[in-house]
Structures are given as structure tokens and as C-alpha cells.
Amino acid sequence: MIVFETIAWKNFLSTGDQWTDIQLDDAGATLIVGSNGAGKSTMLDALCFALFNKPFRKISKSQLVNSINEKGTKVQVTFSIGRDEYRVFRAIKPNIFELYKNNKLVDQDAATKDTQKYLEQSILKLNFKSFTQVVILGSSTFVPFMQLTAPNRREVIEDLLDIKIFSHMNTILKDRYKVAYQQSKDCSNLLSIAEERLKSQEKLIKSLREVNSVRRQEKEDKVVQNKALIESIEQDQSQRKDELSALDMQLIDTDEHQNILSDLKSKSSDLKSEMRRIGKDIKFLESHDTCPTCTQTISSSFKDNKIKTLTENGVISAKAFKKEQEAIKDVVSILDEATKLSMKAHELRGEISTFDRDIVRLESENLQIEKELNKLTAAPKIEKEEHVLKTLVDDFEDTKIDCGKVAQKIDEYHTVRSLLQDSGIKSRIIKKYVPIFNQLINKYLHSMDFFVNFTLDEEFNEEIKSRFRDDFCYASFSEGEKQKIDLALLFTWREVARMKNSAATNLLILDEVFDSSLDAAATNDLISILLKLGADTNLFVISHKGEILMDKFKRTLSFEKINDFSKMVDDA
Numbered sequence: 001m002i003v004f005e006t007i008a009w010k011n012f013l014s015t016g017d018q019w020t021d022i023q024l025d026d027a028g029a030t031l032i033v034g035s036n037g038a039g040k041s042t043m044l045d046a047l048c049f050a051l052f053n054k055p056f057r058k059i060s061k062s063q064l065v066n067s068i069n070e071k072g073t074k075v076q077v078t079f080s081i082g083r084d085e086y087r088v089f090r091a092i093k094p095n096i097f098e099l100y101k102n103n104k105l106v107d108q109d110a111a112t113k114d115t116q117k118y119l120e121q122s123i124l125k126l127n128f129k130s131f132t133q134v135v136i137l138g139s140s141t142f143v144p145f146m147q148l149t150a151p152n153r154r155e156v157i158e159d160l161l162d163i164k165i166f167s168h169m170n171t172i173l174k175d176r177y178k179v180a181y182q183q184s185k186d187c188s189n190l191l192s193i194a195e196e197r198l199k200s201q202e203k204l205i206k207s208l209r210e211v212n213s214v215r216r217q218e219k220e221d222k223v224v225q226n227k228a229l230i231e232s233i234e235q236d237q238s239q240r241k242d243e244l245s246a247l248d249m250q251l252i253d254t255d256e257h258q259n260i261l262s263d264l265k266s267k268s269s270d271l272k273s274e275m276r277r278i279g280k281d282i283k284f285l286e287s288h289d290t291c292p293t294c295t296q297t298i299s300s301s302f303k304d305n306k307i308k309t310l311t312e313n314g315v316i317s318a319k320a321f322k323k324e325q326e327a328i329k330d331v332v333s334i335l336d337e338a339t340k341l342s343m344k345a346h347e348l349r350g351e352i353s354t355f356d357r358d359i360v361r362l363e364s365e366n367l368q369i370e371k372e373l374n375k376l377t378a379a380p381k382i383e384k385e386e387h388v389l390k391t392l393v394d395d396f397e398d399t400k401i402d403c404g405k406v407a408q409k410i411d412e413y414h415t416v417r418s419l420l421q422d423s424g425i426k427s428r429i430i431k432k433y434v435p436i437f438n439q440l441i442n443k444y445l446h447s448m449d450f451f452v453n454f455t456l457d458e459e460f461n462e463e464i465k466s467r468f469r470d471d472f473c474y475a476s477f478s479e480g481e482k483q484k485i486d487l488a489l490l491f492t493w494r495e496v497a498r499m500k501n502s503a504a505t506n507l508l509i510l511d512e513v514f515d516s517s518l519d520a521a522a523t524n525d526l527i528s529i530l531l532k533l534g535a536d537t538n539l540f541v542i543s544h545k546g547e548i549l550m551d552k553f554k555r556t557l558s559f560e561k562i563n564d565f566s567k568m569v570d571d572a
Contacts, residue, residue, distance in 0.1 A: 002081055002124065002505040005539070009046040009075045011066040013059075014039045016565035025506055028528065033546035034559035040542050041511055041556075041561075041568030050077040052128040053097070053116060065092050068564060086123060124265040130159035130513065134497055136509045137490050144486040145493075146462065146474040151166070153460040160496050161433060163426050174417075184410060187403035194396040201389045203436050219369045226362045227367075233362075237355035244348040247341055257338070261331045264324055271321040278314040282307055302376040311467065431458055433496070440495055444488035448525040454488070480522065483513065487526065494537075509540045514549060527552055555560060 008021040014037070033042035045055035045064070045569050057063060072260070073092040080086065087100040099106040099115055103376045106115060126134070133156045145153060219561055227243035285303045367400045438455045445454055452472065474485060490508075495567060497504040510530075514523055530539055531552075543549055550556055558569045 001536070002079055002507075004077065004079045004505065004507040007043060007047055007076070009042070009073075011069050011072045012046055012049075012064060012075060013042050013066065013565040014561065014564070015042060017068060017069055017072065020566075020568050022557065022568075025538050026349065027538065028535065029553045030281070030555045030557060031549055031553040032540060032542045032557045032559065033544070033550075035561070037546075038559040038561050039568075040557075040559040043540070044074045044511060044542075047509075048128065048132070049079060050075040050090050051119070051124065051131065054128060056132070061092065066072065069139055088119070094559065109355065125154070126159050126210065128158045133490070134160070134493050135505060135507050137207075137486060137513055144482070145489045146485060150461075152458060156493070157424065157430060157460065161429055163429050181523065183406045184403070187399070187406050190399050191396075191403060194392070194399050196387070198392050198396055199386065201392055205385050205389060216373060219373050223366050223369050226366050230359055231361050233355050233358050235351055237359075238353050240348050240355070244345055244352070247345045251338065251341055251345065251499055257331055259330065259336055264328045264331060267322040268328060271317050271324060273323065274317045275314055275536060278310050280318065282310050285503065287309075312493065318567045347486070368437045381403075412559060427458065434458055436499075437492060437496065440492040441488045444491045444529065445484060447529055448484045448487070448522055450484045450488075454485065484522065487513070487529075489567075506536055506538045506541070511540070511543070514541065514543045514545055 004024040006021065008019050009015060010019045011017055020042075032040045032043070041057070045059065048054060048056040051376075054061075065071065068542050071093040074089070075091070076087065076089045078085070078087045085102050087098075087103075089098040089100070090096065095110050097115065098108075099119055106118070110118075123132070127420055128532065129148070132143075133403055137144075145156065148156070285298070285307050289298055291298055299395065325339060434456060442452075445452060451466070455463045462474055464474070464476070466472065477485070494504070494508065505546070513526070520555055527549075533539065541549065541553070546556070546558075559566055560569070561567075
């Protein structure tokens, strides 16, 4: 059983730089009161933040830091399990997470997430969802069991029944199965290699025994065939070399012709520019009567003579330009033909290189055949090779035995996996407890004067019947009736946890349960139930209805806002 002892916080939400301490185990029932915003629900957020690194309400981690002091947020929770004492310390700005067991700091070399996992799985044996279902019932951000998804419902039940170990075992088994599966693949490869070695050795021995003229003749014929092919290739290669020599004679110096082409293009460009200038001058004279430089009038006779001279020069330049263009065309034609010849020469060189490679390949093949012929001629060492074969056979049989063991291990893993899956052992345990769940749920519902027959199936889907109607579901009820169901489930889970001593805890917190949908009769019924929970339950009720509930509780803690900071007053 987890016995929560103390919780303390400072610079947390609206709490300032003074520690707020609450003893969690020294009173049977404690009422926490205060106006809206006074900080009476802060304990919930502090408790969940310390244990699970997330507040109870939907508040971001940065918002937990007191907005005035803006640093030094600290929360500390102490609890015991059996003879072991634990202390969890968590802080923001700076970020700190420390876990102590019997006043000794748990390994700080481990990653924060690993320490958190150790706290949840090995110490508390509860995650956030399961913890809130067993310890806390809230009216705002709390998600009741009936509003959880099917996987989350199952997760809570597995924590309560302490059967999540089977899920962890299944995870470990999956890892081992992966290893075994890889070993199986390796075995397959090893067997294949061993078998291939056997076949190769058998082929070798067979070849040694087949030293005969037929095989020798085949290899000799292959040599002759390759030599004939080499001769044919060499003839084709010689022909290509002759063609290449002829082409090389036709190839011109392209650099020289490129220079000529460049000069021709330059002259052509100059002539073109000259014709363009002459045209502009003629156009100017035809359209202007005044000199733009000296502003004097240009005489008609001067213009006519000038235009005539320019026209004659233009004709000369045009003829020269045409001549240059024809020369350019001739040089380009020569270069194009040279390019074609060069490409043809390149193709011939490629073919000659290919012939060289083919000849080398065939000659290498003949050398290899000659080596094989020499082996065939040599005296076979059959005894030695048969000894090698025997060794390979033994290795193959040993590998088969080892691989058989791996296959057997995989079969065993398959069997265990079927037991560890949700439909295996866990399902059988849950099936055993479902009637107990239903019995307890209905007991608590009836104690709150809510007379329906509420049952959960093995998938934790509800079926609710009454004397007058058979098709109820959780969503069919009013908020007050839903709250009775939520309370019945909370008390049921706590009782089951106590039976199993797995997730059992002294702490029970009801956040504004009395302030919402419960009528007066339901309130009295709930108080009656709470007062019967026993001495091992430390109840904390957060409520606005202090004036109504105060006389029902041994201790009252009041929260109030003073100068924008929450303060706690113990009225006990």
C-alpha cells in the first residue's frame, strides 16, 4: 500500500516564495475551502506534477511557475511503501527531478525519462490515468472512467489488478522474439552456406572422378573455338584500323579553320555595322534640313551629293558583306564535314577498343581452361577431398541441430505470446474480477439511492438496466446521476486496489464533488459512504460549501488570496 505522508510547494501557480505544507496522513477527513482563485485546488496540480511531471488540470508546464516571482518553482512529495520511504522533488527554473529512496538519491546518471519510468512502473505501479482514477475525482478537468477510451480503460484495470507485468513481459518477449527471429534468419543463411559447401565439395570430388577424354575434349574444343573467334575479331579490328588511317588522312586542322571563321565573322560584323551607319546617315539627311551641331541650313545640293556618295559606299559594303557571308558558309561547311569525320573516327576507335577487350577476355578464358586441363591431367586426391567432405557433413548436421533449437525457441515464444496477449492470461484474470467489479459498483450505487443494474463486460463496455428501461448507457443520465456512477467506480477501484494491494493508497481527493450536481439526499449519502471508508483512508474534500460541510470533518484547511498570493490556514 502507498501511504502518502506530506506534500509541499512554493512559487507554484498563485503560491509565492513561502512553502505550503500539508500533512496527508494525520487526519481521517480534511475539508479544503476557499473562494474561487484562492488556490484550494493547487494541491491536485502539485501532487500530479511531482509524481508524473504534469499537472492534474490542463495547464502547461510553463504556466505552473508563479507569474510574479517567475522562478524557483518547487514541489516535494513523501510517501512510504512497506518499510521503504520515498521522496520526490521536482522544480522548474531551474529544472530538477530527484527521486530518493530511504534518503538515498536514486541513480542520477539515468535519463530523466528512465527515472520517471522507474517511478511509475516499479514504485507506484500506476501511471497518470490510473492514479487519477484511484485517488482523485474532480469536477472540471477530470476524465471519469466511463469517458476514457477502451484502451485507457483497460490500462487502468491492468494497473489495479497488477497484471500490467504481463504487458511488460510481452514487451520483453517481443524483443527476445526479434532476436530469435534474427537468429532463425541467420540459421537459414548458415544452413544454406553449409549446404552449398557440401554441394561444392561433392562436385569437386565428382569432377576428380570424371577425369576423362570427354571433358578434356570439351575444353580443348572451347579453346579452339575461342582462338578462331580471336582471329575473326583481329581481322575486323584490322579493317577498322585501315578505315581509321584513311579518315586520319582526311582530317583537317580545325583550329586553323576556326580562326579563319572568326576573322570572317569579325569582318562581316564590321561591314554590317558600316551598312547600318550609312543607312542612318542617309535617313538623317533625307529627314533633316538643319545641321544639329552648327544649326546652319543644309543645302539641297550638298544633301544630294552626300546621299549619292553614301549610297555608292553602301552598295560597295553590301557586296563585300555578301562575299564575306559566302566565305563563312564555305568554312562552316568544311568544319561540319570535319566534325562528321571526327565522330566517325571516334566510333572506329571505340570499336577497336572493344575488339581489344574481347580479345583479352577470350585469351584469359583460354588461360583458365588451360589451368583446368592441367588439373584434369593431375592425379586426383580423392581421399583428402572425401575427408573434407566428412567434416562439412558434420558441420552441416551440427548447424541443423542448433537451428532446430532456435526453431523450438520460436515455437515456445509463440505459445508464451498467446498467453501474454490481451486475450490470454490477462483476459482470464479480468474475467474473474469483472463480477466483483459489478457487485461493488452496484453496492455503491444502491448506497447512494441509485437503483439500476450496472454491469461492465470484459471489454469494459457498460450495460445499464432498470425495472422500467433496458437500454441505458452512461451518456443517458443526468450530470448528477453520472457523478454517482463516477463515485461508485472510484470507490470500487479503491476497494479492488486494496484487495490486490497493488495500487492501494491512503489518499482520496474529491475536488468540488459536493459543489456540482449532487442534491441534498445524494450529498448525505456520499458523506455517509466517505465516513465509512476506514482509518487507512485519508480523505481530502475540496469545496465551496464550507459552511455546510465543516462540521463533518476533523480538519479544515482554508485558502485565501493575500496580495495576489495564495495562503493556507489550518483551522483544525
